[in-house]
Amino acid sequence: MADPDSAPSTDDERTVPDGSRPDDSSENFEDDLSLEELRAQVEEKYDFDNFGPRDMAQMTAREWDAVFDPDSWITGPELLDRVEADVKTRVVQRDVFARVERFSDPDRLVAYSDEGYAVVYEDGTVEGMGTVLRDVKPSVALASMDDYDVPEMPEGEVLPRPLEVPEGTGELGNQVLQVVAGVQVLMGVALVFSPLVVDLGRSWVVALVAGLGFLVIGGLLFLVVANARLSDKFRAEEYRNRLRAVGLDSDERPAFLDDLERGRLPGRDGGESDLDEESA
Incomplete structure (x- = not known):
């Protein structure tokens, strides 16, 4: 039943029940086991609820035959x-x-x-x-x-239909970042122009540097939001094109x-x- 391309190689590594790898003198280890014993060993070794192509590649030919019994x-x-x-x-x-x-x-x-x-x-x-x-x-x-x-x-x-695909799924996170970025920019503007309103003495240099720092952080956060929204838009459009390709x-x-x-x-x-x- 199984496709020949998906059948496992007979050259895969094999282990004995205690977890060690057999040496050359026990090359036919699996052949010495009965069908029931080998099937029980394989069912313990592999998680068939999450079975995938990688597990197929690891299985030996005898393990494959034991588990995938044509009669069953x-x-x-x-x-x-x-x-x-x-x-x-x-x-x-x-x-x-x-x-x-x-x-x-x-x-x-x-x-x-x-x-x-x-x-x-x-x-x-x-x-x-x-x-x-x-x-x-x-x-x-x-x-x-x-x-x-x-x-x-x-x-x-x-x-879904192409028009049903949303532009993005992280809008709440983007809005939170926008609020944080806005607060950073307001604080930056307030610190930069504070020496014009309040006499800070020599501290005006500290206020200016701190204000510029807040402005830079706010600008970077706005760029992150813009990039995230643009990426979501491109991903959504790519997904729509794939949906259109299948009719x-x-x-x-x-x-x-x-x-x-x-x-x-x-x-x-x-x-x-x-x-x-x-x-x-």
């Missing part, structure tokens, strides 16, 4: 339902940026963005390219496990979705290849 894999429409719920939840939590759609005939799940796509089939095969493929693979592996608790399916479109601002959709409906999918090299051939 969930496949078919149930697998696609579980993957869809898991991926959409991660999109809502901003762990993944992708638009998720379900296609039929054959039944398959498609997640895509402006930086790639992933197509998941009923047998657990995953095809695609880019960051979306990397993000979806762990969800497929976890959703195929019966003991993995899949989150509830989010309702509606999990990505959330109009009825237009990426061209490869039309190819997918016709049974063809863009290849990794920029060409096209039959879906049946890719998933074979």
